[in-house]
Amino acid sequence: MIYIDVNQIMKKYNIPNKYVLTMLIAKRARALSEDASKRLFGGDRDKPINTAIEEIKEGKVAFIVKTKNNQII
Numbered sequence: 530m531i532y533i534d535v536n537q538i539m540k541k542y543n544i545p546n547k548y549v550l551t552m553l554i555a556k557r558a559r560a561l562s563e564d565a566s567k568r569l570f571g572g573d574r575d576k577p578i579n580t581a582i583e584e585i586k587e588g589k590v591a592f593i594v595k596t597k598n599n600q601i602i
Contacts, residue, residue, distance in 0.1 A: 531579050538586055545594065550585075553592055557581035 535547055544550045561577035584590045 531582055533582055533586065542585075542588070542592075549594055553590075554578065554581050554585060557584060557590055 535550060538544065539547070539550055544553070558577040558581040561580055581590075
């Protein structure tokens, strides 16, 4: 099991809440499970979720949080 300091990651990358971070991790993990050649980090090959977390934690994944009228979409 991987330990992740959610608050530190949210603060470091200006992610507004835990829900957005969870969605980001889930989307990245899904992309990795569909195509393992997209890996940016030499993480645990059996678990795309761990690789996604490590990539986000290390800042290897770029993302944009879109908002409309100050609400996340």
